[in-house]
Amino acid sequence: MTSSATTRRTVLFAAAALTTGCGSDDGGDGGTSTSAPAGTAPAPSTRAAASGGTPLAKTSEIPVGGGTVFTGKKVVVTQPEAGEFKAFSAICTHQGCIVNKVADGTIDCPCHGSKFRIADGSVAAGPAPRPLPAEQIDVSGEEITLA
Numbered sequence: 001m002t003s004s005a006t007t008r009r010t011v012l013f014a015a016a017a018l019t020t021g022c023g024s025d026d027g028g029d030g031g032t033s034t035s036a037p038a039g040t041a042p043a044p045s046t047r048a049a050a051s052g053g054t055p056l057a058k059t060s061e062i063p064v065g066g067g068t069v070f071t072g073k074k075v076v077v078t079q080p081e082a083g084e085f086k087a088f089s090a091i092c093t094h095q096g097c098i099v100n101k102v103a104d105g106t107i108d109c110p111c112h113g114s115k116f117r118i119a120d121g122s123v124a125a126g127p128a129p130r131p132l133p134a135e136q137i138d139v140s141g142e143e144i145t146l147a
């Protein structure tokens with residue numbers, strides 16, 4: 001008798017564990033980001049690879065000697081010289097803020113003042129410890145897409 005009661009209790013316990021396991025394990029899909037102030041997107045390169053190229057901008061939207069920040073995609077595209085386009089992660093390597101401005105040859109972070117060079121993403125002014133990582137883009141005619 002006791003063994004069947006134990007078995008039944010065990011089964012009920014297991015079912016409850018499964019139910020609570022499903023309900024509480026909602027860590028999200030892209031939960032490896034340590035910055036994630038908005039917490040909405042996985043790494044842009046991962047998403048772009050899955051979709052095979054995400055339209056980003058027209059070349060005319062990127063000023064020569066400057067750049068444009070695409071906050072939603074967390075990418076900044078620059079044009080250091082006419083016809084030469086570069087792309088970098090827009091996530092600051094200091095504490096993960098999104099850079100918000102391109103001016104005077106640098107990509108600027110609003111949080112603590114880090115500046116990154118538009119030509120290669122290298123640090124022009126700290127406290128950022130590392131360059132902005134490069135992102136892959138394709139430029140075809142007027143279209144710039146995330147590769």
Ligand code: FES
Nearest residue numbers: 092094095109112
């Ligand atoms: S997070 Fe960009 S300078 Fe601190």
